[in-house]
Amino acid sequence: MESIPNKEYSYAGTKSPLFTVFSSEPLLSTKDKLLTLETLQKSLDLKEMMENFASLVASFIRPFNIRFQSAFGFFSLSKSQQSNFTRNFNLDSAGLSPRLGTMTYQSATPFTTTEDKLLSELHQLLQPSLKHALKFSELNSMVYKDYLTNIGNRAYYDETIFHAIEQSNRTNLGLSLMVLDINKFKPINDTYGHSKGDQVLNAFAQVLTKSIRTSDFVFRLGGDEFVIILQPSTPCSIAKVQQRIKQEIEKNSLLKELNFSASFGFSHWEIGTSAAQLFDQADQHLYQNKALARAHR
Structure with missing residues (x-):
């Protein structure tokens, strides 16, 4: 068990005590994980994959303004005009590969510790498919770039x-x-x-x-x-x-x-x-x- 200080935690309409106690067990069920993997594996197109991921985040947690940025792709989706709170996650790939990119969430209300944990679990499921999508984007960009000037061909x-x-x-x-x-x-x-x-x-x-x-x-x-x-x-x-x-x-x-x-x-x-x-x-x-x-x- 792990105790995490959380003075303003609120999830599903219920306020937490001064300390929220989390089990080391995952919050997403096996069924949720299978659904997530199936949804993310539908397309190698980065934009389509990130749109599917944003829908999953909205269904499992709540809608956020989402931005993903990497060397080989960028995605942005706005659900709300208000963005008083921001949460950044660095997505790392396994082994010695470079970082996949940075995921940024914006919200009108604070992020809870439960939401942080759910997002982290979703990111673990996203990373294998995201790695393939970014490689696909990299190869596409090589096809569409002028070999000499590095602009569009x-x-x-x-x-x-x-x-x-x-x-x-x-x-x-x-x-x-x-x-x-x-x-x-x-x-x-x-x-x-x-x-x-x-x-x-x-x-x-x-x-x-x-x-x-x-x-x-x-x-x-x-x-x-x-x-x-x-x-x-x-x-x-x-x-x-x-x-x-x-x-x-x-x-x-x-x-x-x-x-x-x-x-x-x-x-x-x-x-x-x-x-x-x-x-x-x-x-x-x-x-x-x-x-x-x-x-x-």
Whole structure:
């Protein structure tokens, strides 16, 4: 037996005495554990698994605002606007593997010692499935990353723009596409070598990543062609991103040294516009801008 000081313990509507006495026996029954394992093993998709886990927490304990963060995945679910109390759990995998991540619960009322113990038991059941889901996320991220710049690749762009258009159809939040390419990139390769060219591509990818919001996405489609998806987007969103990109280029010593510049084209999604049409509109705008720039030299 273990005695735990707990002056404000309340569970299932019953207040505890000054000390709550806990047995070393688990609180979850064998049936509960089997149900939990069956539910968590339904999918390797991290989001779906964590949604299932949040439902289990709500049924066994009560609903919480839940956030999970790791190197290969992030999940957040809000059940209440009030979050006066926070409880963090570090989820460790067995053996010498690194920590799986951090689980954070938020609540309008204090966490009880019984709830802490139940959460710990649920985490023990979650960890094996979570480890596989995170490995699956890691492998997926490798498939969707550009090998050189570590940003999204063409496959990831194709999938993301499809979902972005679907979301705009439902929410009408606004969607814009920017297409960018590097001016006089071939002379950089010819003059300084392909190694320097790779450095320029990496530097420009970093510039773009620093210039967008967390809701936006940046991709390298190949060569020196890049794309940014802005969502949500307003008519002034493009101008703001362009200004940030120019500022970040000025801050980058490598790009400034090479007198680097890039050309932009953009399009705004409208109902009925396909992904291919949206890209073609932005691409045509890009070449119009490049032609105007050449005419003014």
